[in-house]
Amino acid sequence: MAETQVRCVVVTPEKTELDTTCDALTLPLYDGEAGILPGRAPMVGRLGFGLLKLRNGSTSTEWFVDGGFVQVTREAVYVLTDRLLKREQIDKKQAEEDLAKATAMKATSPEAISLRERTIAQTRAKSRLAK
Structure with missing residues (x-):
C-alpha cells in the first residue's frame, strides 16, 4: 500500500518544535530546494536559510529555517536547525x-x-x- 503522508519532525537545540504529517514538503537546501513526497528515497542534506513549506491539500504552512541538516528516512523527514519561525513570527x-x-x-x-x-x-x- 502506498504511503499518502509524510511525517516531518523539526528539532532545534531547545526542543522538538514541530512533529506533524503533511501531503508534501519543500526544504531550502544549501544549494537549492528539495521537494519531498511520500515514499521519497532516503537522503541527507545540508539546509540553507529559507522557507520550509508544508502542504496539506490546498493548505500550505510556511516556516523560516535557519540552516542545519535534513535526513529523509522511510519513517520521516528529520530537520535539525538552529531556529524555526512561523512566517508570521518573522x-x-x-x-x-x-x-x-x-x-x-x-x-x-x-x-x-x-x-x-x-x-x-x-x-x-x-x-x-x-x-
Missing part, C-alpha cells in the same frame, strides 16, 4: 536592519571575520524577507 523590521548591517560589514571588521561570514549574514536576512 520581524520584518529586524530582518531589514540585519540585512543593512550585513551589507555594511567589511571583511576585515570584527563582526565579519570573512567575506563568507558577510554573505551568510546577508543570505539569512534576505531569506527572512522573502515572500
Whole structure:
C-alpha cells in the first residue's frame, strides 16, 4: 500500500518544535530546494536559510529555517536547525536592519571575520524577507 503522508519532525537545540504529517514538503537546501513526497528515497542534506513549506491539500504552512541538516528516512523527514519561525513570527523590521548591517560589514571588521561570514549574514536576512 502506498504511503499518502509524510511525517516531518523539526528539532532545534531547545526542543522538538514541530512533529506533524503533511501531503508534501519543500526544504531550502544549501544549494537549492528539495521537494519531498511520500515514499521519497532516503537522503541527507545540508539546509540553507529559507522557507520550509508544508502542504496539506490546498493548505500550505510556511516556516523560516535557519540552516542545519535534513535526513529523509522511510519513517520521516528529520530537520535539525538552529531556529524555526512561523512566517508570521518573522520581524520584518529586524530582518531589514540585519540585512543593512550585513551589507555594511567589511571583511576585515570584527563582526565579519570573512567575506563568507558577510554573505551568510546577508543570505539569512534576505531569506527572512522573502515572500
